[in-house]
Amino acid sequence: MFRGSSFNAPSRFFRDDKDFSGCSIFGMMDRGGGKVNGEPVIKAIANMKERSNGLGGGFAAYGIYPDLAEFYALQLMFEDECARSRAEEFIRRSFEVAEAGPIPTRSIPEVTDIPLLWRYFVRPLPTCLQEEEGEDDYMVRAVMHINVNIEGAFVFSSGKDMGVFKGVGFPEDIGRFFRLEEYEAYTWVAHGRFPTNTQGWWGGAHPFNILDWSVVHNGEISSYGINRRHLEMFGYVCTLHTDTEVIAYAVDLLLRRHGLSVDDLAMVLAAPLWEQIDRLPRGKRERATALRQIYGSLLMNGPFSIIISNRTQMIGLTDRIRLRPLVAGRAGKMMYISSEEAPMHLIEDGLERTWIPSGGEPIVAEMEVGTGMRAGVGA
Amino acid sequence: MKIDLERMGDPRVFRRDNGHVHIDASELHYRELNAMIKQAALDGATLMEIENVYGQRYIGSGVRLPVRIEIRGIPGNDLGAFMDGPEIVVDRNAQDGVGNTMNSGNIVVHGRAGDIVAMGMRGGSIFIRGSVGYRAAIHMKEYMKHRPVLVIGESCQDFLGEYMAGGVVVVLGLDRDPGQGLRARHVGTGMHGGAIYLRGDIDPHNLGKGVEVSEPEEADLEKLRELVGRFCAYFGGDPAEIMAGGFVKLAPRSKRPYGSLYAY
Numbered sequence: 350m351f352r353g354s355s356f357n358a359p360s361r362f363f364r365d366d367k368d369f370s371g372c373s374i375f376g377m378m379d380r381g382g383g384k385v386n387g388e389p390v391i392k393a394i395a396n397m398k399e400r401s402n403g404l405g406g407g408f409a410a411y412g413i414y415p416d417l418a419e420f421y422a423l424q425l426m427f428e429d430e431c432a433r434s435r436a437e438e439f440i441r442r443s444f445e446v447a448e449a450g451p452i453p454t455r456s457i458p459e460v461t462d463i464p465l466l467w468r469y470f471v472r473p474l475p476t477c478l479q480e481e482e483g484e485d486d487y488m489v490r491a492v493m494h495i496n497v498n499i500e501g502a503f504v505f506s507s508g509k510d511m512g513v514f515k516g517v518g519f520p521e522d523i524g525r526f527f528r529l530e531e532y533e534a535y536t537w538v539a540h541g542r543f544p545t546n547t548q549g550w551w552g553g554a555h556p557f558n559i560l561d562w563s564v565v566h567n568g569e570i571s572s573y574g575i576n577r578r579h580l581e582m583f584g585y586v587c588t589l590h591t592d593t594e595v596i597a598y599a600v601d602l603l604l605r606r607h608g609l610s611v612d613d614l615a616m617v618l619a620a621p622l623w624e625q626i627d628r629l630p631r632g633k634r635e636r637a638t639a640l641r642q643i644y645g646s647l648l649m650n651g652p653f654s655i656i657i658s659n660r661t662q663m664i665g666l667t668d669r670i671r672l673r674p675l676v677a678g679r680a681g682k683m684m685y686i687s688s689e690e691a692p693m694h695l696i697e698d699g700l701e702r703t704w705i706p707s708g709g710e711p712i713v714a715e716m717e718v719g720t721g722m723r724a725g726v727g728a
Numbered sequence: 729m730k731i732d733l734e735r736m737g738d739p740r741v742f743r744r745d746n747g748h749v750h751i752d753a754s755e756l757h758y759r760e761l762n763a764m765i766k767q768a769a770l771d772g773a774t775l776m777e778i779e780n781v782y783g784q785r786y787i788g789s790g791v792r793l794p795v796r797i798e799i800r801g802i803p804g805n806d807l808g809a810f811m812d813g814p815e816i817v818v819d820r821n822a823q824d825g826v827g828n829t830m831n832s833g834n835i836v837v838h839g840r841a842g843d844i845v846a847m848g849m850r851g852g853s854i855f856i857r858g859s860v861g862y863r864a865a866i867h868m869k870e871y872m873k874h875r876p877v878l879v880i881g882e883s884c885q886d887f888l889g890e891y892m893a894g895g896v897v898v899v900l901g902l903d904r905d906p907g908q909g910l911r912a913r914h915v916g917t918g919m920h921g922g923a924i925y926l927r928g929d930i931d932p933h934n935l936g937k938g939v940e941v942s943e944p945e946e947a948d949l950e951k952l953r954e955l956v957g958r959f960c961a962y963f964g965g966d967p968a969e970i971m972a973g974g975f976v977k978l979a980p981r982s983k984r985p986y987g988s989l990y991a992y
Contacts, residue, residue: 691783
């Protein structure tokens, strides 16, 4: 269906005028809850243009739908009108819909082969919930249903008061296409893609999202197969043909459903080597051993640097031996996480400190209490 | 991308003053910037001041003349890659791959640098005032009189000197008490040539297999005094005080640490 159709990469698939490199990731969070529009984050990610090749760009923005914050913002891409009516039939049957309409875009020559892009502000119909099923669990089930069973339709964003905007193109073009200068967010996360193992298509651009969780990723997850099979046991079905999808679902499973701390999450995704575990003090050693034993199938093998975000947190993490770059910076209440140092300085004159996190050790920016920001799922 | 050398005619971007060249790198793509640098070096410039550098890669790459390049800002990855002769001075932090396969010349960074500093470096010297990230001096090498040098003022992260084949690395640890050891792990993994000098100690668990720790001998101390002297000349500080901190030397036990790993 999708892949190979209008969703696919543009015809000029290889751009030879390009140095081969890696993806770019960038995140910024105002821990005081102050909001900015999409211009700084676009400027920052565009500064790392060498790291992407025009086959994927995307953004996650938190705090952008304050008037409809009680509703899940379902953002979907459709192959055609038939796919839209099939999906809308399901949405009307399953949700109370507060508002629906096309996502505003601007026509620019750099972004082509565009799917239909719609958003729906929804609340689960109480009659649809299974016994003891929470609204979040219901949402995950509904997203999986659409992605797996409704031909030509994909959910690319399903959180509250947040949205993912992504597609095939350089990130700065995708940002202009989605008119991100018109949105005000306290957390912005961005990605420029350089796909190496799978095709560049609209659904495969980053961020990957489920509920409030968004993940952007530079690297490759060589354990994708075992991670995907493990997640399928918990109802997550990978349909987007990009390894990063497993990280988004693993984060939802571990943080929201299993209630792990961020440190424990890091211990699962980027588990320390056994020889390091052997040298930990007793209590920590037992904990690390237990996490590796229980969640061995969610160890992310291979090089990665990622930014995980939800409504109250922004987390940076690399693989345990740091095979991909990540640098953090702080300026007052602003926290930055980036593939490279320069873009942080480019958009922030007053950067007080920048540092390189150690492999496997998470960098966590947390929303200050009293900012009126509701905790995101699992937080 | 088209390289717009016309911009060299624009005095706001490119200004010449008695063998001194000023470049405003705002909005310049690295290919334009590096074309300007190479052209100015060929035209006989002795000093280049480059302002508003934000992430432009490969600055100084392939330049084979002894010019001095002063960078104000944050140069991008692979600063001075394959460089052969120039001196580069950076007033703030540098990114990944400083001095990648550099052949000769000198790089002085007044801030911190990222990962893989001095990767595959073949000659010349690099001085970093602050810390460096992962895998500094990975596969640094030496050949006859070409003996590269990397001096790090503060600390390094894991895999310092991974697969190191030659050259000299010094980690001064000025961000901690001399009694407090270097925290980096897997130091010298696969090292089979060259020498690493650490001011302060290191936990043997953090060393790669096949690395031997010893007291520096007089010839080592002489080299260290020279390098510490240069470090203090660039960044300030008291060489005698730094030397008093006490060093250990890391060197490979064997030139073929994995010789018997796959062949029995």
